[in-house]
Amino acid sequence: MIEKPHSPLVMSPEVADAVAHHAPVVALESTLLSHGLPPSRNLDVARRLERTVRDAGAVPATIAVLDGVPRVGLSDAELERVCAPDSGLAKLSLRDLGPTVALRGSGATTVASTAALAHAAGIAVFATGGLGGVHHPLPGTNVTWDVSADLGTLARTAIVVVCSGMKSVLDIPATLEVLETHSVPVLGYRTDDFPAFYLRSSGHPVPHRVEDPAQAAAVFTAHRAFSDSGLLLANPVPVEHELDRATHDRLLAEGLELLRDREVSGADVTPVLLEHFHTASGGASLDANEALVLSNADLAARVAVELAR
Structure with a gap:
């Protein structure tokens, strides 16, 4: 029998104190800060996210790998480092954690790596912006091998992920099918429609709906009796920050053309697409991104409070 190495x-x-005393804790990713938001805004959002979690009664745990050490809960100085324009932090998915730790590197954690580290630390709830998913096939093909590690990680990690669905550049029906295949419950928070990040509805239904954090916590507790997979709680962007659909569709078409022209693929797709949305929308998409992740942090904290009861 091979023993798993001690977690670093x-x-x-x-x-650590909150986890030891079974107090509510919410994990927060760092890729959003270092790669998803501009340096002029990311540190303010980082602090507001942590404050939002605290105001709702939970302890925030922003996660990153710094100098080879996976850190669950950052000091203000470490938050500043993550958000610095010249931080040089790599974007770390789950597959990158081992090499980065062993080689004493530094990086910001994605949904997959944040979920894995949070679970290893004993944290049951994680708030983020959007989930990764299945990408559309390349032109001229009928299949894609580009499937986010977020899905596989959620399939085997018992954690609640609160997000606003996924970006509409992804194949949302295929992503929902993968989640179903891996027995990951998908709940709509006060909605019957699966959200698409900047839009409150993707046009696809959610299998189940909950009306309050207590119901979401109860579903997760019941689910854990039968499965080790996670749970996706889909919380639409606040209605006042939803992008106009016509504007969204125009920006998406432009963004997809930009990806084709630059031959962008893999992990670079999301940063390039986000940058186009932020620039071409005159900042409206940035406002939506900030509003939805703050809303998700608030909801996640309230679910964590219910789970801790």
Whole structure:
């Protein structure tokens, strides 16, 4: 029998104390900060996310790998480092954690790696912006091998992921099918429609609907009796920050053309697409991105409070 190596992660004293006493904790990713938001805005959002979680009664645990150490719960100085324009942080999915830790590198964690580290630390709830998914096939083909590691990680990690669906550049029906195949429950928070990040509805239904954090917590508790997979709680972008659909569709078409022209693929797709949306929308998509992730952090904290009861 091969023993798993001792986990090298380090929790902040506040997070470690909360986990030890079964107090509510919410994990927060760092890729959003270092790769998803501009340096002029990311540190403010990072602090507002943590404050939002605290205001709702939970302890925030922003996660990143710094100098080879996976850190669950960052100090303000570490948050500043993650958000610095010249941070040089790599974008770390789950497959990248081992090499980065062993080689003493630094990086920001994606949904997959954040979920894995949060679960290893004993944290049951994670708030993010959008989930990765299945990409559309390349022109002239009928299949794609570009499937986000987020889906496989959620399939085997018992954690609640609160997000606003996924970006409409992805194949949403195929992504929902993969989640179903892996027995990952998908709940709509006060909605019957699966959201598409900037849009409140993707046009595809959710299998189940919950009306409050207590119901979401109850579903997760019941689910864990039968499965080790995670749960996706889909929370639409606040209605006042939803992008106009015509504007969204125009920006998406332009963004897809940009990806084709630059031959962008893999992990570079999302940053390039986000940058186009942010620039071409005059900042409206940035406002929506910020609003939805703050809303998700608030909901995640309230679910964590219910789970801790």
